Amino acid sequence: MITVEFRDFDDMVAFAKRLAADITGRYETSEDQKKVSPHGDVQKEEEQPDPVQEEQNTAAEENRDEEPTYSLEQVRAKLAELQKAGKRAEVKALLNGFGVAKLSEVAPEQYE
Structure with a gap:
């Protein structure tokens, strides 16, 4: 011991x-x-900042300022997941809100 x-x-x-x-x-x-x-x-002693950690923090802050971008495949997968969860009507209403009938008609800038 x-x-x-x-x-x-x-x-x-x-x-x-x-x-x-x-x-x-x-x-x-x-x-x-x-x-x-x-x-x-x-x-x-004063703790010295870790340069690697500072760089990661800076990169994370920069990414927060930028709007996230999504691919057609990512959005399609999420909508499929929602439909399987019984939210088919909500998915259809979401697409109708963009004035389209199907996801491929939505502009990539609107995927967010």
Whole structure:
């Protein structure tokens, strides 16, 4: 059995981060080791932003600004799913709302 005691929450979080880093294969650099006291305590440091995560967040924000685009196949599949769920009349009314009788007559810009 192993028992670990922590002075406070931050001490526990620092330990967990070190443990997770060891498990995932990221070993401390000499710079990281300087921040660890002889007792194994990690000194607080400002967390550096992850450039990959920032890029993904930026891409996600850009995609939110753009309207989603759908293909004819995607819309056809969704309408078929709705019809199978017993919403045939609603699908027909939706198409009639665009002034068409069938999906292939709907302009691609209106698929959304």
